[in-house]
Amino acid sequence: MARSRARGGLLFGVGALVTAIGVGLLPHLFAGSVAIVTVLSIVAVLGGVALVILGTRAILRGSGRFVRVAGIGGAIVMVAVVTWLVAPPVAATNVPATEITATPADVGLDHEDLTLTTSDGVDLAAWFVPGTNGAGVVVAHGAGSTRSDVLEQSAALAEAGYSVLLVDARGHGGSDGTAMDFGWYGDADLAAAVDLLATRVDPDRIGVVGFSMGGEEAIGAAAADGRIRAVVAEGATGRQADDKAWYSEVYGWRGWLQEQLEKVQFGVADLLTDASPPTPLRAAVEATDAHVLLITAGGVEDEGHAASRMRDAAADRVTVWEVEGAGHTGGYERDADEWRRRVVAFLDDQLR
Numbered sequence: 114m115a116r117s118r119a120r121g122g123l124l125f126g127v128g129a130l131v132t133a134i135g136v137g138l139l140p141h142l143f144a145g146s147v148a149i150v151t152v153l154s155i156v157a158v159l160g161g162v163a164l165v166i167l168g169t170r171a172i173l174r175g176s177g178r179f180v181r182v183a184g185i186g187g188a189i190v191m192v193a194v195v196t197w198l199v200a201p202p203v204a205a206t207n208v209p210a211t212e213i214t215a216t217p218a219d220v221g222l223d224h225e226d227l228t229l230t231t232s233d234g235v236d237l238a239a240w241f242v243p244g245t246n247g248a249g250v251v252v253a254h255g256a257g258s259t260r261s262d263v264l265e266q267s268a269a270l271a272e273a274g275y276s277v278l279l280v281d282a283r284g285h286g287g288s289d290g291t292a293m294d295f296g297w298y299g300d301a302d303l304a305a306a307v308d309l310l311a312t313r314v315d316p317d318r319i320g321v322v323g324f325s326m327g328g329e330e331a332i333g334a335a336a337a338d339g340r341i342r343a344v345v346a347e348g349a350t351g352r353q354a355d356d357k358a359w360y361s362e363v364y365g366w367r368g369w370l371q372e373q374l375e376k377v378q379f380g381v382a383d384l385l386t387d388a389s390p391p392t393p394l395r396a397a398v399e400a401t402d403a404h405v406l407l408i409t410a411g412g413v414e415d416e417g418h419a420a421s422r423m424r425d426a427a428a429d430r431v432t433v434w435e436v437e438g439a440g441h442t443g444g445y446e447r448d449a450d451e452w453r454r455r456v457v458a459f460l461d462d463q464l465r
Contacts, residue, residue: 135160211259244276258285295326317342352394410444
């Protein structure tokens, strides 16, 4: 009986891990990809669940009814925890292909197609929209999207006179390289963008406007590159465990427990990518001299907590604007005129 239960435990453990990996690969299925990874995701989920069932049955064989019921409930919880820890980093390091769906011409902007090369030799696709005021802004999109998804905001900046450089993060859109949707390659990608922009505009008047992953990358890049004088980050919450340190302050012991799980989750991510964990957002805000405008969604509580923690690190340089009723990175969609007014005013003030 003991040997049978030991085998059952092994089956259960392997099944839980395989299930979690399969769930992490499912975005390929939802993206309509026909690549082998799509098949693997389905096989992994079905096979993993089968192993979990076989393992659970072996472990509980011969037990009483109460023990079986409790054991099944515990098995479900354990599989859920393993999936929560493993699936997100698997998804972040195995990103489905994303495609360019529109160009600056579709929003009435003249532009130049460019290719940037990062310090580690990755070619990034970009569009450059010339401006009139001598200052320039890099626009960084969010995870699982491309520069096509930030065209409207870029148009608003161009209309205000800014030269705008829209860049596909590595592994996204037209860029080469392997995508990492926690944004751990952001410093290298944005450094290449600033290198190019500094040859087209006044190098002392450069800012970065980023959304979600792009916003987090913008904050981190500003700490590493003193040429970035202003950052607008919308929907920035966190890209490593230290960014979630506010959980325990807000939620007590439950928050502390979640912080420990986050450490494991990002530790798994570190094993799955060649990228190094980036500077925590609060530390990056402290390390840079740039002024930062954080735009948070009124409908996403975590964004407000994360922004407050960053603002506390440098209250004289960090401004927070909460867009009431907005969803994640939905500030422009919620109120385009107010977004344009606030963002342009901030950039004008810092990059004049």
